[in-house]
Amino acid sequence: MTVQTPNVSRLTPADIDNNLTDLCRTLVDSVADGAAISFMMPLDHDTAARFWTDDVKPAIETGARHLFGAFYQRRMIGTVQLLLAMPPNQPHRAEISKMIVHPDGRRRGLGKALMQEALKSAQEAGRTLITLDTRTGDVSESLYRSVGFKPAGVIPDFAFDPDGKSRHATTYMYRYL
Numbered sequence: 001m002t003v004q005t006p007n008v009s010r011l012t013p014a015d016i017d018n019n020l021t022d023l024c025r026t027l028v029d030s031v032a033d034g035a036a037i038s039f040m041m042p043l044d045h046d047t048a049a050r051f052w053t054d055d056v057k058p059a060i061e062t063g064a065r066h067l068f069g070a071f072y073q074r075r076m077i078g079t080v081q082l083l084l085a086m087p088p089n090q091p092h093r094a095e096i097s098k099m100i101v102h103p104d105g106r107r108r109g110l111g112k113a114l115m116q117e118a119l120k121s122a123q124e125a126g127r128t129l130i131t132l133d134t135r136t137g138d139v140s141e142s143l144y145r146s147v148g149f150k151p152a153g154v155i156p157d158f159a160f161d162p163d164g165k166s167r168h169a170t171t172y173m174y175r176y177l
Contacts (some may be wrong), residue, residue: 006113009068010121011079016057019069022076024048026102031162033103036135041162056081068117070101070110077105080114082121086115094122097130111140115147123177130177135159136169149173 006152016023024045031043039047059065064085069079086093096118101110122130134140136154151171158170 002036006067006072006078006108006110007011008113008117010069010109010117011060011066011069013057013061015069016052016060016061016067020049020052020168023052023079026077026079026100027051029103030100034162036138036159036161036168037082037098037100038134038159039162040160040164043162050166059083059085065097066118066121068114069119070105070114072105072110077102078114080111080118084125084127092127093129093131094129095127096144097142099132099134106139111143112147115143119147119175119177128177130175131172132174133158133170133172141171141173144173147175 011019027037027039027048028043028045030037031039037131053085056065056067060067064083066082066084068080068082069076080099081097083095083097086095096115099111099114119130126150130149132144132149134144152174154169154171156169157167160167
């Protein structure tokens with residue numbers, strides 16, 4: 001798949017319904033490819049669909065979360081979430097979550113375009129500190145550094161890899177807007 005210019009937009013709850021097949025395919029295929037995004041192998045379509053419709057969609061409806069999608073040829077092949085619902089003592093902060101680019105769309109600028117839209121949305125929401133965590137040493141770590149994130153620290157043995165065979169460290173990162 002050749003991706004020339006990423007088309008990234010903020011998604012509505014209706015967009016989740018209209019693109020559920022692509023959302024599930026991106027999530028399932030990414031986990032099968034080893035992406036450390038909290039899911040374990042094998043991830044089936046029904047579990048992925050419940051994540052999008054039962055977890056993500058309600059949070060978008062309430063404004064607690066923004067979801068961005070990257071499209072190519074009318075197919076959604078990447079997403080990232082911006083979590084805005086923070087504790088009362090952290091109204092200045094937002095969190096990046098579930099940066100997912102389908103294996104067919106990786107290394108083509110989609111992740112960077114998604115991150116730029118999420119950061120723009122955070123700034124529009126009045127947030128000045130953005131945080132995230134990522135598997136230490138993962139290719140996503142260099143993506144986050146390229147858009148201005150700095151490491152805050154590493155926690156060893158944080159989570160299992162998607163295959164359940166070994167644990168990996170996670171790197172916490174932050175960026176000021």
